[in-house]
Amino acid sequence: MNKLSKISYCKALLNGFEYLLENHKEVFVIGQGLWSPWYVGNSMKDLDKKYGKSRIIDTPISENAVTGAAVGASLCGSKPIVVHPRMDFMLYAMDPIINQAAKWSYMFGGKSNPQVTIRSIINRGGEQGAQHSQSLHSLFAHIPGLRVVMPYSVQDARDLLIASVLNKDPVVFIDDRWLYEDEALVSDIQLLDLSKEKPKTIIHGNDLTIVSSSYSTKIAKKAIKLFQTKNDKTIELIDMRVINPIDTSVIINSVKKTRRLIVVDGGWKNCGLGSSIISSVCEKIDPCLMKVSPTNISLESTPAPASNILEKVYYKNEMDILKVIERNLLNL
Numbered sequence: 001m002n003k004l005s006k007i008s009y010c011k012a013l014l015n016g017f018e019y020l021l022e023n024h025k026e027v028f029v030i031g032q033g034l035w036s037p038w039y040v041g042n043s044m045k046d047l048d049k050k051y052g053k054s055r056i057i058d059t060p061i062s063e064n065a066v067t068g069a070a071v072g073a074s075l076c077g078s079k080p081i082v083v084h085p086r087m088d089f090m091l092y093a094m095d096p097i098i099n100q101a102a103k104w105s106y107m108f109g110g111k112s113n114p115q116v117t118i119r120s121i122i123n124r125g126g127e128q129g130a131q132h133s134q135s136l137h138s139l140f141a142h143i144p145g146l147r148v149v150m151p152y153s154v155q156d157a158r159d160l161l162i163a164s165v166l167n168k169d170p171v172v173f174i175d176d177r178w179l180y181e182d183e184a185l186v187s188d189i190q191l192l193d194l195s196k197e198k199p200k201t202i203i204h205g206n207d208l209t210i211v212s213s214s215y216s217t218k219i220a221k222k223a224i225k226l227f228q229t230k231n232d233k234t235i236e237l238i239d240m241r242v243i244n245p246i247d248t249s250v251i252i253n254s255v256k257k258t259r260r261l262i263v264v265d266g267g268w269k270n271c272g273l274g275s276s277i278i279s280s281v282c283e284k285i286d287p288c289l290m291k292v293s294p295t296n297i298s299l300e301s302t303p304a305p306a307s308n309i310l311e312k313v314y315y316k317n318e319m320d321i322l323k324v325i326e327r328n329l330l331n332l
Contacts, residue, residue, distance in 0.1 A: 003187070003188060004185040004186065004187055005185065005186060006183055006184065006185050006186075007154060007183065007184075007186060008154065008180065008181060008182065008183045009154050009157050009175075009179045009180050009181070009182045009183075010041050010042055010043045010180040010181070012154045012155070012157040012158035012186065013043040013044075013157050013158065013161060013175065014042070014043050014044065014045060014047075015158050015189075016157070016158040016159070016161035016162050017029065017043070017044060017047055017081075017161070018047070018050075019158075019162055019189055020079075020081075020161075020162060020165050020166075021047065021050075021051045021055060024079060024165075024166070026077060026078050026079045027055075027078075027079045027080075027081065027165060028054075028055040028056070028057065028073075028078060028079075028080055028081070029044070029047070029055065029056050029057065029080070029081045029082075029083060030057040030059060030066055030069065030070055030080055030081070030082055030083070031057075031058075031059060031066060031082055031083030031084060031085070031119075032058065032059055032060070032061055032066075032083070032085060033058065033083075033085050034047070034048065034056050034057070034058040034083060035048045035053070035056070035058040036058075039085055040083060040085055040121065041121075041177055041180045042180075043175075043180070044056070044083075062092075063084060063089055063090060063091075063092035063093040064092045064093050064095065064096065066082060066093070067082050067084075067090075067093035067096040067097060067118065068093070068095075068096040068100070070082045070096075070116050070118075071096045071097075071100050071101045071114050071116050071170075073116075074101075074113075074114040074115045074116040074170075075104070075112060075114055078115075079115050079116075079117075079165055079166075080116050080117070081116075081117045081118075081119055081165060082116065082117070082118045082119065083119045083121075084118065084119065084120045084121065085121050085123075086121065086123050086132060087120045087121060087122050087123075087134060087135065087136050087174070088123075088131055088132055088133070088134045088136075090118070090120050090136075091136075093118075097118060097140075097143075097146070097170075097172070098143050098146075100114070101114045101116055101118075101145075101146070101170035102143050102144065102145030102146045102170060103145055105145065105169065106144075106145060113168045113169065114170050115167070115168055115169070115170070116170050116171075117161075117164045117165045117170075117171045117173055118170070118171065118172045118173065119161075119173045119174075119175070120140075120172060120173070120174050120175075121174075121175055121176075121177060122134075122135045122137075122174060122175070122176040122177065122178075122214075122215075122266075123177050124176075124177075124178065124304065124315065125178070125311055125315070127306050127307065127308050127311065128304075128306070129304060129305070129306035130303035130304050130305075130306070133304035134304070135174075135176075135266045135267050136267070137150060137174055137213075137214075137243060137266075137267060137273060138265075138267045138268075138271065138272045138273045138276075140172045140174075140244070141243045141244035141246075141273060141276075142244075142271075143244070145169070145170065146169075146170055146171070146172055146244060147164070147167065147169050147170070147171045147172070147194060147242065147244060147245070148171070148172045148174065148242070148243045148244035149164055149171060149172070149173045149174065149194070149241065149242050149243075150174045150175075150176075150213045150214040150240065150241065150242075150243055151175065151214065151241060152179070152212075152213065152214050152215070152217035152218060152239045152241070153184065153202075153239070154182060154183065154184040154186055155184065155186045155187065155190075156241060157175060157179075158186065158189065159189060159190045159191075159192055160173070160192065160194070160197070160241065160242075161173060162189065162191065162192070163191070163192040163193065163194040163197065164194060166191075166194075167193075167194040167195065169194075169195075171194070174214065175214075176214050176215045176266075178215045178218075179214070179215055179218065182218070194242070197241060197242050198241070198242065198247035198249065198250055199211070199238045199239060199240050199241060199242075199247065199248075199250045199251060200238070200239050200241055200250070201236060201237070201238050201250060201254065202217070202221070202237050202238070202239050203221065203224060203235065203236060203237035204234070204236055205233075205234030205235040205236040205237075205258070206233075206234050206236070206257060206258060207233040207234055207235060207258055207260065207329060208233070208234075208235045208236065208258050208260040208261075208262065208325065208328055208329055209235075209236045209238065209251070209254040209255050209257075209258045209260060209261050209262070210224070210235060210236070210237050210238070210261075210262045210263075210264060210321075210325075211238045211240065211251055211261070211262070211263045211264070211277055212237070212238075212239065212240065212263070212264040212265070213239060213240035213241070213243060213265075213266075213273070214266060215266055216264040216265060216266045216316075217237070217239045217240075217264075219264070219316065219317055219318045219321060220237055220264045220318075220321055221237060222318035223318040223319075223321035223322045223325060224237055224325070226318060226319075226322050227322055227325050227326070227329075231329070231330070233329050235325065236254050236257075236258060238250055238251055238254060240273075240277075243273055246276070246277070246280070248277070248280045248281070248284070251277065251280075251281060252280075252281060252284050252285065255281050255285055255290075256285060256289075259289060259290050259291045260290065260291050260292055260294075260328050260329070261278065261281055261290070261294040261295070262294070262295045262297060262321070262324055262325065262328065263277045263278055263294065263295070263296050263297065263298075264297045264298075264316065264321060265296065265297065265298040265299075266298075266299070266316075267298060267299060268298060268299050268300075268301055269296055269298040269299070269301065270301060272296075272298055274296040274297070274298045275296060278294045278296055281294065282294070292328050295324050295327075295328065297316055297320065297321060297324055298316075299314065299315070299316070300314060302314075
C-alpha cells in the first residue's frame with residue numbers, strides 16, 4: 001500500500017533528483033547556481049554535499065557550452081541533466097538543443113540517442129522585465145525530436161522528472177517558480193514511461209472543457225472553484241502534462257461531451273500552445289457542433305512589463321478565467 005506524504009512542489013523536485021542520483025550512477029547534473037542554497041529555489045539543496053561536486057557540477061555562465069557538453073556526454077552513455085535557472089537565457093543554447101539533441105536519433109536511424117534532460121525554469125513577476133520573464137514552452141514544443149514536459153501537480157513534478165531522465169529521447173523539462181510553494185499529498189514514487197503519458201483529467205464535468213498546463217492549471221482550478229460555488233453547471237479540467245508530442249484523445253473526448261472549450265496558456269497567442277490545441281480540436285470536431293466558439297486565454301502580444309501595476313494586468317489570473325467561463329456558460 002502506497003504511503004501518502006505531504007510535500008511541496010519544490011521538495012518533490014528535490015526528491016526526484018535524489019532518486020535519480022541514488023539509483024542511476026550515470027546521472028549527473030550540470031548548470032549554473034547548483035551549489036547555491038537559493039538559486040534554483042532549494043530544489044537541489046545540498047545535493048552537492050550528498051553526491052559530490054563531480055556529479056553536481058556548478059559551471060560558469062555559458063549556456064551554449066554547458067548544454068553542448070551535456071549532449072556530448074549523453075552520446076557516450078551518461079544521463080546528464082542540464083539546469084537553466086532562467087528559460088530566457090536558454091536561448092543561447094538553441095544549437096545544441098534544436099540542431100543537435102533533437103536531430104541525432106533521426107539522422108542516425110535510431111542507433112544514437114542523446115539521453116539528455118534539459119531542465120528549464122520559468123521566472124516571472126517581481127518587476128523583472130521583458131528579458132527575465134518569458135515562458136517559451138511553445139517554441140520548444142514546435143520542434144520534432146524533443147519531448148517537452150510541463151508538470152502542474154506536486155506528484156508529477158517528481159515522477160515526470162524521473163521519467164524524463166530515464167527516457168531515451170531528449171527532454172525539455174519545464175517547471176515554474178510560481179508553483180514551488182504548493183503542497184499536496186503524494187504517493188510513493190511511480191515509475192512512468194514518458195512515451196505513454198498523456199493529458200490527465202483532474203476535475204470531471206459535463207458543461208465545459210478547460211485545457212491548461214503548469215501554472216495555468218493552478219489558476220484554472222481556482223476559477224472553476226469560484227464558479228461552482230454559485231452555479232450548478234460542471235466543468236472538466238484537463239492538465240496537459242506533456243506538450244510535445246501532444247496526445248489530443250483525452251481533450252477530443254471531453255469536448256465531444258461538453259461542446260465547449262477554453263484553453264489557458266501562459267505564453268503568447270500567436271503560434272502558441274493554446275492556438276495549437278484549439279486547431280487540433282477543430283480539425284477533429286465539426287465546429288458546427290460546438291455551442292460556442294473555443295476561447296484562447298493567453299498573454300497579450302507584448303513583452304512583459306517591468307511595472308508591478310502593469311504586471312497585474314499582463315499576467316492572467318483566476319478572475320480573468322472566471323469571466324470567460326461565465327461568458328461561455330451564462331452568456332454574461
